[in-house]
Amino acid sequence: MIFFGVFVAIATILILIVSLSLYLLVRKSVQTFRLKRSRTMEAYYFGELLTLLLGSEEVDLQRAAAAFQERLKRKWNFSTSGSSHAARSAFMKLAKELSGEELDNVRKLYSMVGLHHKAMKELRDYRWWKRSAAVSELRTMRNLESLEDMLLLLSDADEMLKVQAFEAGLDIGGFEILPFMLESLPEITLLTAMGLETIILAQDGHAADFIMPILNIKGDNSRKFAIQMLGILRWIPAVPTLIQITTGEKADESVYALLSLSAIGDPRAVHAGLKALTSKSWQIRACGILLLGELGDPQGLPLLAAMLGDSSREVRLHAGYALTKFGKEGLSILSKATNSDLPGTRAAATEVMDNFNIGIAQRVLEFQW
């Protein structure tokens, strides 16, 4: 009897759960459909109103704002989610469709009717997606009033939101505030670096001036980011600074500086490359070789030839591939090394020569920087 009772109870509960799930599924579908329709209609009417208010040739923004606010106060009969939500959607939609002066008017009107206060309040919401949507809205509307609050989000626990706030802050405040924003940012992480890279590359080369001050920021990742970014931008004025960094105490910064110098390809960096060959770190030696290979300066040849006898296999291979960039002279050195008495040198030279002969030499480097 006990079993029977337990099973009756379980069965009843399960039937209830299954029925409830199905009921919730249907109810939720109907609700979503109604809500979407209602929101779409509301946003549509607000959009129509906005178009009307901003449509005339000489727009009186004060009057338009007053008219819009009056409509906003009058609740629409079919409102389900609050008129301000629909109004904000209408502004966002319009902002995406317009450009130039029309877009400026939409942005001004948005602030004049005070909708940004709602979004700014949401920047402090406990739900990250609310904060994220608010950042996106204020960014689209270029709302200067929200800049201070946006900077607070740079310390947000959510990495993605941090990047979003960073991008929004730069869009709103202008690229000039980059150093200030970086100081507010606790550290540049991988995702932030990627977001920042996108913004910087979109600046058509004007951004490099703002990257140099990042080298004075304490955070290790921030400095590494700046060093790499200068290489990506091929920023020639940064060459002396990068050369200086190659002799610094931090090995990883030296490596990145040598790689950036390789990307820039400025002949002033030859001595930095030659000096790197004497480093204790094999990574620095290998990057020095890469730099000398890229620069193609003949004074590097004897030292590169000597590096074929390096204790590190990676360094020997790097030296071999760098030599292939020096044409006949480099190949002659390499060819001689294939008969070297030293097995390591012989193996590296043979490997490089074999691959060079089939035309795919540069693709077989063991290490990816």
Added chain:
Amino acid sequence: MVTEIWRELAVLYSYFVIIYFILINLVYLILLVVALPSLLEYIRRNTMFDYRGILKSEFAPSISVLVPAYNEEKSILQSVHALLKLYYSKLEVIVINDGSIDSTMALLIKEYDLVRVAQSYIPRLSTKSVMGIYRSRNSAFRDLVVVDKVNGGKSDALNCGVNISKSKLVCTVDADSILEGDALLKVVKPYLEDPERVVATGGIVRIVDGCEVENGSIKSVHLPKKWLAMFQVNEYLRAFLTGRVGWSAVNGLMVVSGAFALFKRVALIECGGFSLHTVGEDMELVTRLERVLHEKKQDYRVVFVPDPVCWTEAPKDLKTLSNQRNRWHRGLIDTMRIHKRMLLNPSYGVVGMLAFPYYFFFEMIGPFVELTGVIFVSISFYLHIVEVRFFILFLVVAVLYGIFLSVGAILLEEYTFHRYPGASDLVKLVLFAVLENFGYRQMTAWWRVKGGIDYMRGAAGWGTMKRSGFEKEKGE
């Protein structure tokens, strides 16, 4: 006398089955409940993130996609074509021909104009010997590396790929699977957000049968026409959208599917790579990785990403399916045996105290209890020890709960990714969620029990896996 003993046993076993039944279903329910907010959060994050930033970035970590291939002549070219087209800038595709005896290697050499290169092989992880490393003369395929090695099994091939790889991250993909174009961008994102802690991520695997495939890409998504594959669609939805999402949410994920997983290469090498001595190499690796990291007191995360889709062929006949389930269960038991010290060991955190016991008591022992429960109740019913009402109610409750869990997974799918667009698809999914309780579930339970018996008897190996290639899916 015998009936009396049987009656006593029946009462005792019934208590055990009831408690077990309640516990296992409670855990499933908790996983379902935990999975829902996680999925919704994922959807929101995904829609608000611009993946183009990763696509173009110089800061993006390099990824080597490892494709072990053994006698894959039917699908290898399509797979490689599709992988080379993946959206990711720092990509290297490493195909490891694991001593195929068909024309896999010849097809690759011809299609991609491969030439053997002089490249030293450094066995950081020990593997069977490598006969040659090939690259294409055509610079359009400069991201392709093909390794020809002596046959050593899937794990050996993957370890060989890890040795060849130069990248920070390695992604394992089965040669008979298709990745969606943006799958790598999505699966790498957890690593970008937390590069220090994230050591492995895995994506969802779905059944390709019924979908329209063209040149290694999915053109349109449809449900399979065949009943066996339909059951598997439901199973996969339940396993990935509730199980994996739920465990990932509490950082207790113990398995990422080998068909599509991303690992930090250094972490993989440090923990010894893929094991050659188990058939469940993906689960064993993740468990070992977690064990090693816990023992080193290193903070880590293994993340499941529910959106990057890997499409795979479903076994099309009962024999192949039973082989697959048998192997999966042997792999599970093996992992449990190798890492048994993690069981209920608080030093291993959530994994030791929750995930491992779940896999041990429910996933490993579950099929035995399910089958013996049915057999016991049936015999007791026959001997008039169990009342008819009890017997029927037991079945009704078990079936209803099974339906509830499957419908729950379908609901999650419908509310989140909604990959099967038609209304008829939804009806079909629900219909098969009901039908699978009448025969299919019991059949898979038997295959798993048989896997357990085979394991005890020392059986090894993968069993036969028939492949038909993707093109047949077109207009199936």
